[in-house]
Amino acid sequence: MIPETIYSKYSQAMFDIASEQKKLTEFGTELKGVRDTFQENPDLWKFLNHPLVPPQSKKDTLAKIFKDSLSPIVLQFMYVMIDRRREAALLLAIDGFIDLARKAQHIEVAKIRVVKPLSKKEETKLVASLEAMTGQHIEPLYYVDPSLIGGMVIQIGDKLIDGSLRRQLRDMQHKLLQADVTNGVTDE
Template sequence: MISEIVYSKYSQAMFNIANEQHKIEQYDNELKTIRDTLQMNPSLQKFLVHPRVPERVKKHIIFEIFADDVSPLVLQFMYVMIDRRREGALAAAIDGFIDLSRAAQNIEVARIHVIKPLSAKEEAELVAGLEKLTGKKIEPLYTADPSIIGGIVIRIGDRLIDGSLLRQLQDMEHALLQANVTNEVTDAK
Protein backbone atom coordinates (compact mmCIF):
# COMPACT_ATOMS: atom_id res chain seq x y z
CA MET A 1 0.00 0.00 0.00
CA ILE A 2 2.76 2.47 0.91
CA SER A 3 4.72 1.74 -2.28
CA GLU A 4 1.51 2.21 -4.31
CA ILE A 5 1.01 5.63 -2.73
CA VAL A 6 4.63 6.53 -3.46
CA TYR A 7 4.62 5.62 -7.13
CA SER A 8 1.10 6.98 -7.72
CA LYS A 9 2.29 10.42 -6.55
CA TYR A 10 5.04 10.35 -9.19
CA SER A 11 2.61 9.05 -11.82
CA GLN A 12 0.06 11.74 -11.01
CA ALA A 13 2.64 14.53 -10.97
CA MET A 14 4.01 13.46 -14.36
CA PHE A 15 0.50 13.14 -15.74
CA ASN A 16 -0.45 16.62 -14.50
CA ILE A 17 2.56 18.13 -16.27
CA ALA A 18 1.84 16.17 -19.45
CA ASN A 19 -1.76 17.35 -19.37
CA GLU A 20 -0.76 21.00 -18.83
CA GLN A 21 1.67 20.78 -21.74
CA HIS A 22 -0.83 18.90 -23.93
CA LYS A 23 1.72 16.12 -24.38
CA ILE A 24 -0.05 13.15 -22.77
CA GLU A 25 0.27 10.96 -25.86
CA GLN A 26 3.92 11.91 -26.46
CA TYR A 27 5.00 11.22 -22.88
CA ASP A 28 2.91 8.06 -22.83
CA ASN A 29 4.83 6.75 -25.85
CA GLU A 30 8.18 7.76 -24.38
CA LEU A 31 7.44 6.13 -21.02
CA LYS A 32 6.30 2.96 -22.80
CA THR A 33 9.68 2.90 -24.54
CA ILE A 34 11.39 3.06 -21.15
CA ARG A 35 9.09 0.43 -19.65
CA ASP A 36 9.67 -1.94 -22.56
CA THR A 37 13.44 -1.43 -22.35
CA LEU A 38 13.41 -2.17 -18.62
CA GLN A 39 11.29 -5.30 -19.15
CA MET A 40 13.61 -6.60 -21.86
CA ASN A 41 16.73 -5.88 -19.77
CA PRO A 42 16.47 -7.26 -16.23
CA SER A 43 20.15 -6.47 -15.70
CA LEU A 44 19.39 -2.77 -16.24
CA GLN A 45 16.63 -2.97 -13.63
CA LYS A 46 19.03 -4.62 -11.16
CA PHE A 47 21.64 -1.97 -11.88
CA LEU A 48 19.17 0.86 -11.23
CA VAL A 49 18.04 -0.50 -7.88
CA HIS A 50 21.48 -1.54 -6.65
CA PRO A 51 22.20 0.48 -3.49
CA ARG A 52 25.96 0.70 -4.09
CA VAL A 53 25.71 2.31 -7.51
CA PRO A 54 25.99 6.10 -7.08
CA GLU A 55 23.09 8.24 -8.25
CA ARG A 56 25.28 10.15 -10.73
CA VAL A 57 26.26 6.86 -12.41
CA LYS A 58 22.64 5.74 -12.64
CA LYS A 59 21.67 9.08 -14.18
CA HIS A 60 24.56 8.89 -16.65
CA ILE A 61 23.47 5.41 -17.79
CA ILE A 62 19.84 6.56 -18.08
CA PHE A 63 21.00 9.51 -20.18
CA GLU A 64 23.17 7.33 -22.42
CA ILE A 65 20.36 4.85 -23.05
CA PHE A 66 17.34 7.13 -23.38
CA ALA A 67 18.43 10.71 -24.23
CA ASP A 68 17.93 10.25 -27.98
CA ASP A 69 14.48 8.68 -27.56
CA VAL A 70 12.75 10.70 -24.85
CA SER A 71 12.19 14.33 -23.98
CA PRO A 72 14.16 16.15 -21.28
CA LEU A 73 11.10 16.15 -19.02
CA VAL A 74 10.82 12.36 -19.12
CA LEU A 75 14.54 12.10 -18.31
CA GLN A 76 13.98 14.51 -15.42
CA PHE A 77 11.11 12.32 -14.18
CA MET A 78 13.52 9.39 -13.93
CA TYR A 79 16.24 11.55 -12.35
CA VAL A 80 13.85 12.71 -9.62
CA MET A 81 12.97 9.12 -8.80
CA ILE A 82 16.68 8.27 -8.62
CA ASP A 83 17.41 11.32 -6.43
CA ARG A 84 14.69 10.24 -4.04
CA ARG A 85 15.83 6.61 -4.04
CA ARG A 86 12.64 5.40 -5.71
CA GLU A 87 14.28 3.50 -8.56
CA GLY A 88 12.54 0.33 -7.45
CA ALA A 89 9.17 1.99 -8.07
CA LEU A 90 10.10 3.36 -11.50
CA ALA A 91 8.29 0.65 -13.51
CA ALA A 92 5.20 0.95 -11.31
CA ALA A 93 5.21 4.76 -11.65
CA ILE A 94 5.44 4.43 -15.43
CA ASP A 95 2.56 1.94 -15.45
CA GLY A 96 0.56 4.35 -13.27
CA PHE A 97 1.16 7.15 -15.77
CA ILE A 98 0.13 4.88 -18.64
CA ASP A 99 -3.10 3.99 -16.81
CA LEU A 100 -3.88 7.69 -16.26
CA SER A 101 -3.04 8.42 -19.89
CA ARG A 102 -5.34 5.67 -21.16
CA ALA A 103 -8.21 6.93 -19.01
CA ALA A 104 -7.72 10.51 -20.25
CA GLN A 105 -7.66 9.36 -23.87
CA ASN A 106 -10.67 7.02 -23.44
CA ILE A 107 -8.53 3.97 -24.22
CA GLU A 108 -9.36 0.48 -23.01
CA VAL A 109 -6.87 -2.40 -23.09
CA ALA A 110 -8.05 -5.59 -24.76
CA ARG A 111 -6.03 -8.68 -23.83
CA ILE A 112 -6.53 -10.94 -26.81
CA HIS A 113 -5.54 -14.62 -26.78
CA VAL A 114 -5.23 -16.28 -30.17
CA ILE A 115 -3.81 -19.59 -31.36
CA LYS A 116 -1.70 -17.86 -34.04
CA PRO A 117 -1.04 -14.25 -35.01
CA LEU A 118 -3.81 -12.48 -36.89
CA SER A 119 -3.27 -10.76 -40.22
CA ALA A 120 -3.19 -6.97 -40.25
CA LYS A 121 -6.68 -6.93 -41.81
CA GLU A 122 -8.04 -9.31 -39.13
CA GLU A 123 -6.48 -7.19 -36.38
CA ALA A 124 -7.97 -3.99 -37.81
CA GLU A 125 -11.43 -5.57 -38.12
CA LEU A 126 -11.25 -6.99 -34.59
CA VAL A 127 -10.17 -3.68 -33.06
CA ALA A 128 -12.88 -1.80 -34.99
CA GLY A 129 -15.50 -4.25 -33.72
CA LEU A 130 -14.28 -3.97 -30.14
CA GLU A 131 -14.27 -0.18 -30.36
CA LYS A 132 -17.86 -0.26 -31.59
CA LEU A 133 -18.81 -2.67 -28.79
CA THR A 134 -17.15 -0.66 -25.99
CA GLY A 135 -17.48 2.89 -27.30
CA LYS A 136 -13.79 3.41 -26.49
CA LYS A 137 -10.51 3.30 -28.34
CA ILE A 138 -8.97 -0.14 -27.99
CA GLU A 139 -5.32 -0.88 -27.33
CA PRO A 140 -4.90 -4.55 -28.23
CA LEU A 141 -2.37 -6.74 -26.43
CA TYR A 142 -2.02 -10.06 -28.25
CA THR A 143 -0.87 -13.32 -26.71
CA ALA A 144 -0.34 -16.58 -28.59
CA ASP A 145 -2.13 -19.22 -26.51
CA PRO A 146 -2.18 -22.76 -27.89
CA SER A 147 -4.29 -23.96 -24.94
CA ILE A 148 -7.42 -22.39 -26.47
CA ILE A 149 -7.11 -24.87 -29.39
CA GLY A 150 -8.71 -22.39 -31.80
CA GLY A 151 -10.84 -19.27 -31.87
CA ILE A 152 -10.19 -16.26 -29.67
CA VAL A 153 -10.49 -15.11 -26.05
CA ILE A 154 -10.74 -11.40 -25.25
CA ARG A 155 -10.62 -9.72 -21.86
CA ILE A 156 -11.49 -6.03 -21.60
CA GLY A 157 -11.48 -4.87 -18.01
CA ASP A 158 -13.75 -7.29 -16.18
CA ARG A 159 -15.52 -8.41 -19.38
CA LEU A 160 -14.64 -11.75 -20.96
CA ILE A 161 -15.51 -12.78 -24.49
CA ASP A 162 -14.63 -16.44 -24.88
CA GLY A 163 -14.96 -17.66 -28.45
CA SER A 164 -12.32 -20.35 -28.06
CA LEU A 165 -12.70 -23.85 -29.43
CA LEU A 166 -11.76 -25.11 -25.95
CA ARG A 167 -14.75 -23.30 -24.46
CA GLN A 168 -17.06 -24.63 -27.18
CA LEU A 169 -15.87 -28.17 -26.50
CA GLN A 170 -16.41 -27.70 -22.76
CA ASP A 171 -19.93 -26.39 -23.41
CA MET A 172 -20.65 -29.36 -25.65
CA GLU A 173 -19.32 -31.78 -23.03
CA HIS A 174 -21.49 -30.15 -20.38
CA ALA A 175 -24.57 -30.33 -22.64
CA LEU A 176 -23.90 -34.00 -23.40
CA LEU A 177 -23.46 -34.81 -19.72
CA GLN A 178 -26.70 -32.99 -18.89
CA ALA A 179 -28.52 -34.87 -21.68
CA ASN A 180 -27.10 -38.16 -20.39
CA VAL A 181 -28.29 -37.40 -16.85
CA THR A 182 -31.75 -36.52 -18.20
CA ASN A 183 -31.88 -39.75 -20.19
CA GLU A 184 -30.85 -41.80 -17.16
CA VAL A 185 -33.61 -40.19 -15.10
CA THR A 186 -36.28 -40.80 -17.76
CA ASP A 187 -35.05 -44.35 -18.43
CA ALA A 188 -35.37 -45.19 -14.75
CA LYS A 189 -39.16 -44.64 -14.75
Protein backbone atom coordinates in the same frame (compact mmCIF):
# COMPACT_ATOMS: atom_id res chain seq x y z
CA MET B 1 5.31 -4.65 -2.33
CA ILE B 2 5.78 -0.93 -2.82
CA PRO B 3 2.94 1.16 -1.36
CA GLU B 4 0.93 3.13 -3.92
CA THR B 5 1.59 6.36 -2.04
CA ILE B 6 5.28 6.09 -2.94
CA TYR B 7 4.84 6.01 -6.71
CA SER B 8 1.41 7.58 -7.31
CA LYS B 9 2.61 11.14 -6.67
CA TYR B 10 5.26 10.69 -9.40
CA SER B 11 2.65 9.27 -11.79
CA GLN B 12 0.33 12.17 -11.04
CA ALA B 13 3.06 14.80 -11.43
CA MET B 14 4.10 13.37 -14.80
CA PHE B 15 0.45 13.18 -15.86
CA ASP B 16 -0.12 16.82 -14.88
CA ILE B 17 2.90 17.95 -16.92
CA ALA B 18 1.87 15.84 -19.91
CA SER B 19 -1.70 17.15 -19.74
CA GLU B 20 -0.54 20.75 -19.48
CA GLN B 21 1.75 20.30 -22.50
CA LYS B 22 -0.88 18.24 -24.37
CA LYS B 23 1.58 15.36 -24.73
CA LEU B 24 -0.24 12.48 -23.05
CA THR B 25 0.14 10.22 -26.06
CA GLU B 26 3.75 11.18 -26.76
CA PHE B 27 4.95 10.78 -23.18
CA GLY B 28 2.88 7.61 -22.79
CA THR B 29 4.56 6.06 -25.82
CA GLU B 30 8.00 7.04 -24.52
CA LEU B 31 7.32 5.67 -21.04
CA LYS B 32 6.00 2.40 -22.48
CA GLY B 33 9.30 2.14 -24.36
CA VAL B 34 11.23 2.68 -21.11
CA ARG B 35 9.13 0.04 -19.35
CA ASP B 36 9.64 -2.43 -22.19
CA THR B 37 13.39 -1.80 -22.19
CA PHE B 38 13.64 -2.59 -18.47
CA GLN B 39 11.47 -5.69 -18.82
CA GLU B 40 13.54 -6.97 -21.74
CA ASN B 41 16.85 -6.22 -19.96
CA PRO B 42 16.70 -7.49 -16.38
CA ASP B 43 20.40 -6.72 -15.85
CA LEU B 44 19.76 -3.05 -16.60
CA TRP B 45 16.89 -3.08 -14.09
CA LYS B 46 19.16 -4.71 -11.46
CA PHE B 47 21.83 -2.07 -12.13
CA LEU B 48 19.31 0.74 -11.71
CA ASN B 49 18.13 -0.70 -8.41
CA HIS B 50 21.52 -1.63 -6.95
CA PRO B 51 22.05 0.34 -3.73
CA LEU B 52 25.83 0.66 -4.20
CA VAL B 53 25.63 2.26 -7.65
CA PRO B 54 25.78 6.05 -7.23
CA PRO B 55 22.76 8.00 -8.51
CA GLN B 56 24.87 9.94 -11.02
CA SER B 57 26.10 6.68 -12.61
CA LYS B 58 22.50 5.51 -12.94
CA LYS B 59 21.47 8.80 -14.56
CA ASP B 60 24.49 8.76 -16.91
CA THR B 61 23.62 5.22 -18.00
CA LEU B 62 19.98 6.13 -18.65
CA ALA B 63 21.10 9.20 -20.60
CA LYS B 64 23.32 7.06 -22.84
CA ILE B 65 20.52 4.58 -23.48
CA PHE B 66 17.55 6.92 -23.83
CA LYS B 67 18.77 10.44 -24.72
CA ASP B 68 17.94 10.07 -28.43
CA SER B 69 14.52 8.50 -27.90
CA LEU B 70 13.04 10.39 -24.93
CA SER B 71 11.87 13.92 -24.31
CA PRO B 72 13.96 15.83 -21.75
CA ILE B 73 10.95 15.89 -19.41
CA VAL B 74 10.62 12.09 -19.46
CA LEU B 75 14.34 11.72 -18.70
CA GLN B 76 13.97 14.27 -15.89
CA PHE B 77 11.06 12.25 -14.49
CA MET B 78 13.39 9.25 -14.13
CA TYR B 79 16.23 11.39 -12.75
CA VAL B 80 14.00 12.82 -10.01
CA MET B 81 13.01 9.32 -8.92
CA ILE B 82 16.67 8.28 -8.85
CA ASP B 83 17.71 11.37 -6.88
CA ARG B 84 15.01 10.62 -4.33
CA ARG B 85 16.05 6.94 -4.17
CA ARG B 86 12.71 5.78 -5.59
CA GLU B 87 14.06 3.88 -8.59
CA ALA B 88 12.51 0.63 -7.33
CA ALA B 89 9.10 2.28 -7.86
CA LEU B 90 9.87 3.54 -11.38
CA LEU B 91 7.96 0.83 -13.27
CA LEU B 92 4.96 1.25 -10.98
CA ALA B 93 5.07 5.02 -11.52
CA ILE B 94 5.20 4.49 -15.28
CA ASP B 95 2.24 2.10 -15.15
CA GLY B 96 0.39 4.62 -12.97
CA PHE B 97 0.98 7.35 -15.54
CA ILE B 98 -0.21 5.08 -18.35
CA ASP B 99 -3.41 4.28 -16.42
CA LEU B 100 -4.09 7.98 -15.79
CA ALA B 101 -3.47 8.82 -19.45
CA ARG B 102 -5.77 6.02 -20.63
CA LYS B 103 -8.59 7.26 -18.38
CA ALA B 104 -8.15 10.85 -19.57
CA GLN B 105 -8.23 9.72 -23.20
CA HIS B 106 -11.17 7.31 -22.67
CA ILE B 107 -9.08 4.30 -23.69
CA GLU B 108 -9.98 0.78 -22.57
CA VAL B 109 -7.42 -2.00 -22.55
CA ALA B 110 -8.45 -5.22 -24.26
CA LYS B 111 -6.42 -8.25 -23.21
CA ILE B 112 -6.69 -10.57 -26.18
CA ARG B 113 -5.49 -14.17 -26.00
CA VAL B 114 -5.03 -15.84 -29.38
CA VAL B 115 -3.65 -19.17 -30.55
CA LYS B 116 -1.24 -17.48 -32.97
CA PRO B 117 -0.47 -13.83 -33.76
CA LEU B 118 -3.03 -12.02 -35.89
CA SER B 119 -2.18 -10.23 -39.12
CA LYS B 120 -2.27 -6.41 -39.08
CA LYS B 121 -5.50 -6.52 -41.08
CA GLU B 122 -7.10 -8.92 -38.56
CA GLU B 123 -5.92 -6.75 -35.64
CA THR B 124 -7.36 -3.61 -37.24
CA LYS B 125 -10.70 -5.31 -37.92
CA LEU B 126 -10.87 -6.76 -34.38
CA VAL B 127 -10.07 -3.42 -32.71
CA ALA B 128 -12.65 -1.62 -34.88
CA SER B 129 -15.36 -4.12 -33.91
CA LEU B 130 -14.43 -3.91 -30.20
CA GLU B 131 -14.55 -0.10 -30.37
CA ALA B 132 -17.97 -0.27 -32.04
CA MET B 133 -19.18 -2.73 -29.39
CA THR B 134 -17.88 -0.76 -26.37
CA GLY B 135 -18.10 2.82 -27.64
CA GLN B 136 -14.54 3.33 -26.31
CA HIS B 137 -11.12 3.60 -27.88
CA ILE B 138 -9.42 0.24 -27.48
CA GLU B 139 -5.76 -0.42 -26.77
CA PRO B 140 -5.17 -4.10 -27.55
CA LEU B 141 -2.67 -6.21 -25.64
CA TYR B 142 -2.10 -9.53 -27.40
CA TYR B 143 -1.02 -12.75 -25.73
CA VAL B 144 -0.34 -16.02 -27.55
CA ASP B 145 -2.00 -18.98 -25.78
CA PRO B 146 -1.90 -22.27 -27.73
CA SER B 147 -4.07 -23.95 -25.07
CA LEU B 148 -7.10 -22.17 -26.58
CA ILE B 149 -6.89 -24.62 -29.54
CA GLY B 150 -8.64 -22.03 -31.74
CA GLY B 151 -10.55 -18.76 -31.54
CA MET B 152 -9.73 -16.12 -28.93
CA VAL B 153 -10.55 -14.85 -25.46
CA ILE B 154 -10.98 -11.10 -24.92
CA GLN B 155 -11.12 -9.33 -21.57
CA ILE B 156 -12.11 -5.67 -21.39
CA GLY B 157 -12.37 -4.51 -17.80
CA ASP B 158 -14.63 -7.01 -16.06
CA LYS B 159 -16.20 -8.25 -19.33
CA LEU B 160 -15.00 -11.57 -20.73
CA ILE B 161 -15.71 -12.73 -24.26
CA ASP B 162 -14.66 -16.37 -24.61
CA GLY B 163 -14.77 -17.44 -28.24
CA SER B 164 -12.16 -20.15 -27.83
CA LEU B 165 -12.52 -23.59 -29.34
CA ARG B 166 -11.53 -25.00 -25.94
CA ARG B 167 -14.64 -23.39 -24.34
CA GLN B 168 -16.87 -24.54 -27.19
CA LEU B 169 -15.64 -28.13 -26.78
CA ARG B 170 -16.16 -27.91 -23.01
CA ASP B 171 -19.72 -26.60 -23.55
CA MET B 172 -20.43 -29.40 -26.02
CA GLN B 173 -19.12 -32.00 -23.59
CA HIS B 174 -21.27 -30.53 -20.81
CA LYS B 175 -24.39 -30.63 -23.04
CA LEU B 176 -23.70 -34.23 -24.04
CA LEU B 177 -23.23 -35.27 -20.42
CA GLN B 178 -26.45 -33.45 -19.46
CA ALA B 179 -28.30 -35.20 -22.31
CA ASP B 180 -26.99 -38.58 -21.11
CA VAL B 181 -28.16 -37.92 -17.56
CA THR B 182 -31.55 -36.64 -18.77
CA ASN B 183 -32.05 -39.70 -21.01
CA GLY B 184 -30.98 -42.12 -18.28
CA VAL B 185 -27.82 -43.26 -20.10
CA THR B 186 -25.02 -44.42 -17.81
CA ASP B 187 -21.64 -46.05 -18.28
CA GLU B 188 -22.77 -49.32 -16.65
